[in-house]
Amino acid sequence: MRMSEGVEWAVHTCLNLAWVGSAGPVRTARLAAVFDLPAPYLNKQLQALVRHGILTSTSGPKGGFRLARPPEQISFLDIVGAIEGPGEAFHCREIRQRGPFGNDPAGYRQPCAIAGVFAGAEREWRRQLASQTIADVARDVEEGSPEVPERIRQWLLEQDPEGVIRGAGNPRPI
Amino acid sequence: MRMSEGVEWAVHTCLNLAWVGSAGPVRTARLAAVFDLPAPYLNKQLQALVRHGILTSTSGPKGGFRLARPPEQISFLDIVGAIEGPGEAFHCREIRQRGPFGNDPAGYRQPCAIAGVFAGAEREWRRQLASQTIADVARDVEEGSPEVPERIRQWLLEQDPEGVIRGAGNPRPI
DNA sequence: GGAATATTACTCGGATACTTTCTGTCCGAGTCTACCAGG
DNA sequence: CCTGGTAGACTCGGACAGAAAGTATCCGAGTAATATTCC
Numbered sequence: 001m002r003m004s005e006g007v008e009w010a011v012h013t014c015l016n017l018a019w020v021g022s023a024g025p026v027r028t029a030r031l032a033a034v035f036d037l038p039a040p041y042l043n044k045q046l047q048a049l050v051r052h053g054i055l056t057s058t059s060g061p062k063g064g065f066r067l068a069r070p071p072e073q074i075s076f077l078d079i080v081g082a083i084e085g086p087g088e089a090f091h092c093r094e095i096r097q098r099g100p101f102g103n104d105p106a107g108y109r110q111p112c113a114i115a116g117v118f119a120g121a122e123r124e125w126r127r128q129l130a131s132q133t134i135a136d137v138a139r140d141v142e143e144g145s146p147e148v149p150e151r152i153r154q155w156l157l158e159q160d161p162e163g164v165i166r167g168a169g170n171p172r173p174i
Numbered sequence: 175m176r177m178s179e180g181v182e183w184a185v186h187t188c189l190n191l192a193w194v195g196s197a198g199p200v201r202t203a204r205l206a207a208v209f210d211l212p213a214p215y216l217n218k219q220l221q222a223l224v225r226h227g228i229l230t231s232t233s234g235p236k237g238g239f240r241l242a243r244p245p246e247q248i249s250f251l252d253i254v255g256a257i258e259g260p261g262e263a264f265h266c267r268e269i270r271q272r273g274p275f276g277n278d279p280a281g282y283r284q285p286c287a288i289a290g291v292f293a294g295a296e297r298e299w300r301r302q303l304a305s306q307t308i309a310d311v312a313r314d315v316e317e318g319s320p321e322v323p324e325r326i327r328q329w330l331l332e333q334d335p336e337g338v339i340r341g342a343g344n345p346r347p348i
Numbered sequence: 349g350g351a352a353t354a355t356t357a358c359t360c361g362g363a364t365a366c367t368t369t370c371t372g373t374c375c376g377a378g379t380c381t382a383c384c385a386g387g
Numbered sequence: 388c389c390t391g392g393t394a395g396a397c398t399c400g401g402a403c404a405g406a407a408a409g410t411a412t413c414c415g416a417g418t419a420a421t422a423t424t425c426c
Contacts, residue, residue: 001177001254002369003263003292004409011288012269027359035269036276041411047361060418063359076291080175089177089263095186095209101326102210113314114185117250118177121302128295140287152275176408178370201398215372221400234380237398 006045007083009037011134013046014054014079015141016156018071018134019149025057025064026156034152045083052082071134077126090118180219181257183211185308187220188228188253189315190330192245192308193323199231199238200330208326219257226256245309251300264292 013031020026028046032039046065049055056068067074092115096102141148187205194200202220206213220239223229230242241248266289270276316323 001175001258001263002261002265002409003175005267006410007264008267008269008288015288025359029359034273034275036272037269038411040413043360044362044411050360057360058418059359059361059416061356061358061420063418065360076295084175087176089175090181091176093179093182095182095211098210099208100329101208113311114182114189117303117306117311121250121299124302125295125299128298129291132291137287137291155274176370180371199398203398212372214374217399218372218401224399231399232380233378233398233400235382235397236380239399 001089003080004083006041007080009035009042010045010049010079010083011076011137013042014049014067014071014074014134015138016152017055017065017067018074018138019153020066020156021153022066023153023157025062025066027064030156031065034156048082049079052078054078054082067134071138074134075130076132077129080129088119088122090115090122092118175263177254178257180215181254183209183216184219184223184253184257185250185311187216188223188241188245188248188308189312190326191229191239191241192248192312193327194240194330195327196240197327197331199236199240201238204330205239208330222256223253226252228252228256241308245312246307248308249304250306251303254303262293262296264289264296266292 012035016031016034017026028043029039031046032042046055046057050057050065050068053068054074055065057063057065092112094112096112138149186209190205190208191200202217203213205220206216220229220231224231224239224242227242228248229239231237231239266286268286270286312323
């Protein structure tokens with residue numbers, strides 16, 4: 001049971017876009033360059049976010065992505081649901097209905113007790129992820145490193161791709 | 175993010191073994207027959223449970239598997255950990271340390287805020303699974319269908335593989 | 349000089365290969381049972 | 388009749404293919420900016 005790596009990319013990218021705000025769309029290549037990610041694959045993940053109404057995309061020159069709504073209204077669960085799909089981690093296959101003890105399906109109206117336990121655990125997991133938003137983590141980062149947001153914002157908006165020298169001394173993006 | 179199907183098999187099988195109790199080991203083929211599962215693959219899952227001390231195995235004729243400890247001491251989390259492995263669903267790749275803003279790793283002593291959110295959600299999920307044991311679901315099933323445990327127990331212990339006629343009228347194993 | 353237009357270059361979007369994980373299967377090592385021979 | 392030994396068959400255990408999902412990539416459709424031309 002492993003979560004797709006694209007989820008991490010998507011959350012970090014949404015956080016960066018939150019700092020850019022409405023200053024303008026940012027294209028995939030620039031968003032990917034922040035973390036040295038493969039741009040086409042990140043683009044694929046961002047497409048999923050667009051389909052779920054988390055981002056909006058603009059084609060053509062000066063195009064790119066931006067948040068579709070305020071960071072306070074984008075939860076971790078929204079992003080996970082967009083990337084991973086709506087399916088539950090534990091999907092009951094109803095194996096109890098198979099084999100020599102399997103009665104006709106009409107007898108299984110009450111749900112499987114085992115599936116119920118997993119459903120309950122997953123409900124808590126989703127509740128936790130739904131309670132945390134992009135704005136929450138943005139606030140956490142700003143408390144630790146107040147200069148980071150503006151630095152990221154400027155770098156994502158400027159034209160010259162080599163505006164920041166790689167190496168020590170730069171603020172952490174997070 | 176999908177949980178292995180073997181988890182469902184393992185939990186159901188542990189529940190069946192709980193009803194058998196110490197009456198004797200049950201071999202893989204018989205355990206698999208309850209739900210029409212492929213015996214070799216179920217065997218593979220049960221091996222993992224043995225390695226983690228949840229089951230004990232006996233080789234040779236009249237051999238098989240039995241619970242290594244009382245059902246009250248076997249939690250859902252134990253089984254999930256044995257089948258799925260110890261890894262977290264969300265594994266932070268520390269992409270924040272890559273790219274033009276990546277400082278030297280010494281600057282990242284405090285953990286990533288994003289990873290912290292996922293870790294917290296997963297902690298709740300594990301806590302829920304750890305609180306539910308095989309004995310708990312056994313009790314639930316017995317309340318709904320009191321005759322099931324003894325029926326399963328007898329069928330798993332008897333010698334003749336055709337002791338139960340398939341079809342309606344049989345109790346549900348759960 | 350200003351505006352309409354055609355061009356051009358740039359962006360996203362979906363369709364296409366490759367790798368890793370999960371699912372399913374097979375055969376060998378070890379062990380307990382049962383039978384058989386001997387006392 | 389009882390006991391020891393031996394052969395046999397049965398079970399688990401790990402090693403071996405096939406399928407599905409995840410990862411990575413590429414090229415085309417659409418669009419907005421821009422340069423050009425005409426009024």
